Amino acid sequence: MNRNYKMATVAAGIVAIAGLGIGPAFAEGDFTTEIKGWLPGKESRHWNDLNTDNASTTVKFSGCKAEDSGGTNRFEYAALQLKKERQSFPDPVVDRDNNHCNTSTFGDLSSGWYYFNYSGLNGTDTTSYHLSVNTVVVKY
Incomplete structure (x- = not known):
């Protein structure tokens, strides 16, 4: 096979795949925020997922802490609940x-x-430790 034929075949394949809508799943939306001093029960910003893609909804935390009165970081994990809004119902x-x-x-x-609710810290839903997260990235 000559080189030009190979290049034409690859180009035709790329065009065919793009035309079929096959390719990597990119989130239709995202936002970056932070958490400062949350106690369980606090909820995130709400977002509208139009479901125009096949991307998974993700919530990424980085730089997490939940300090006690002495300044010791007690963070092990934050319990999150993903919730969907409904009119006139919980x-x-x-x-x-x-x-x-x-x-x-x-x-x-x-x-x-949708939104996420911070429902607990380290396995308990009652804590006096305030959750802080330097960077929260939500993709949907």
């Missing part, structure tokens, strides 16, 4: 994860408005 918990200052993955969600 918002159901769609999924849960214990975030160990890493990425929580919640899968490809149906369209709707």
Whole structure:
């Protein structure tokens, strides 16, 4: 096979794949924020997932701490509940994860408005330690 034929075949394959919509899944939206001094029960910013892609919803924490009165970091993990908004009804918990200052993955969600709720620290839902996270990245 000559070189030009190979290049033409590769180019045709790329065009065919792009035309079929096959390729890597990119999140349709994302935002970056921080958490300062949260106690259990606090909820994140809400976002609208239009479900126009096949990307999983993720919440990534980095730079986590929950200090006691002496300044000792007591953070092991933060319990998160992913919730979906519903009009005139309580918002159901769609999924849960214990975030160990890493990425929580919640899968490809149906369209709707979502948020995460900080529901506990290190296995308890009552704590006097305030959660702080330097960087929170939500992709949906």
